[in-house]
Amino acid sequence: MELTILMPCLNEIETLATCINKAKQFLARTGISGEILIADNGSQDGSIETALDCGARVVRVPVRGYGAALMHGTLAAQGRYVIMGDSDDSYDFSRLELFVAKLREGYDLVMGNRFQGGIADGAMPFLHRYLGNPVLSFLGRLFFSIPIGDFHCGLRGFNRDKLVRLGLQTTGMEFASEMVVRSALSGYKICEVPTTLAKDGRSRPPHLRTWRDGWRHLRFLLMFSPRWLFFYPGLLFFFGGLLLTFVALPGPFQLAPGIALDVHTVVLGCMSTLIGAQCISFAHIARRYAAFRGFLPAAYPFQNVSALFTLERAVLVAGILVVLGLLGVASCMVAWARVGLGPLPYGQLVRVLVTSGTCVSIGLQLAFTGFLSEVLEIKSGSESDVEHQLVPAASSASA
Template structure:
């Protein structure tokens, strides 16, 4: 469809995969919105179907691109083609009623918001439309986590019906290729300071089986949020666990209370030391990957400083010292055992400390190696 220069325009982007039963009604509803607002519009179908979905959509005047595999990929390709002043997105399975787009367009056109989210949880969820696990556990949990980490105040982070201005889209740096694009879009909108508004909508049941995978897709969203915020997910909990382990272990060693009745506490403290070190290292991996992906544009200087080559050399050196200390302590235990004629030996304390030192030292060495390899192609001298 051609645009008139004196009229605003609307692009509606819908990903589709084998939606031949519903694609026609979705396009008809979209076209009725164009007429209602007397607005020039285009419908973009990002398709990966093996049925007649693409054929039906093209016959009704929609622009079909594809095949495109992946939910996020479909939206990235579709949004790249969108030329409208306003852009709306929704699934092509008719679970979202495109006739309700007026709730989204009115505040956008009035300049009251930059980004409009639909909310099913404050709207009307028809019977059988959403599994109870999603409605009462999964969606509220993931939405609450996103609100806590990124300072948003939304009720339904995974609602797929949204609308925003062209300018808002250009500000959001969308990159992800899977289901986590739904979370990334909100995170980017919040980071860019876009005015976000929610509107209640009706959610209908699908005619065909759902393509969602509850636990796999939920984990993808959590993993993505961990990548954006490794500090509260891993660094801080890891530091707390590590310090707690150090306090338990250190207090027992200093007071000489590593006797038979306190041995379990001593082992617990050592386990916490190892677990805390592992969590901190994993947080470092995530932070580095996020840096490489350009996910911290406002934190490049501070992040790069502690990840530069010289800092990694220091970690390698410190890890080697701790590893050597563990090995020497272990050799002392072996020497004591040999000196006793290979008989019974009561060196549990030294053996456990040796193991902890060796593990933490190796962990630091491996972390230094992995991080340096990840940063080989990155200029950290920003």
């Protein structure tokens, strides 16, 4: 069987028969060997009976959620290719030729683009059309370099075996983003074809919730991109804080008549530097852990830089920073002792104390980050056993 047309379903009795009949017309007209599969997510309105009466195959999905329905349906699909689409009659299942043609050309994921094909009046809410979809699609292109203009089109086709190989995990609406991101990170061939979006044929509100599901998509994009979630903001905080600190550290810095950067700027700069160091350490740990566990590819743009961050080097640099910081604190203690542990002059001493404390804090965090990143990569017992079994074979082969 070449093609499975997959439709997730949850109480779609108003439109399900129409969608199935359009899919049947497409298969009959093109002569493609295929099936129509309904992944039912707990319908109680007669949708299952309707699907069976219309000649579709039904798989019951025990786990609630858009992603769960599609993943279970994909696992149950018998076709080499799968074209998925919502069963609310917003997509035209009688016109799938472009999807099939691209799949036959060897593309692993074929996305529909509603902005290219046309969106009927009232088919997409204003916020989705002009804010949510464009912004999330832009972030997807920015974070992962995926040349897709419509990240959340519900009509898309894919190579079944390759998608199953990804082991997608999300069960909600963010499944749509995970499919695209994980395919791109795995080097799959992705393209877009224009498709149309008609007005939802149901009388009830859609399952999609604008702000809740939009946040779930955004959260997924950020979690799979430690660079944009931690590293780039960390660089901004770190070097911005260093700049503020060093400008005002020697003394008041006159920006303009009546505007000066004083000790408060040093405090703000040190706080920003510390936040930046934390973000960068989070990026390092998150990226190494994701690569170690197979969530993200082992190769990434800053891999060579990250490889320099060994535990021994981290501890060495941390030791230097802590010693420098303690020397600064000691100088402040000496100055305090000189005045008989009494009141101290406000200003230069505070600059030195705050900067020294920041050095100590960053040094300690650097050391802890080095140890934590090593702890996260400790292999489990089963993984170690496999490696021990492979070592003698590898040695004898090289011998």
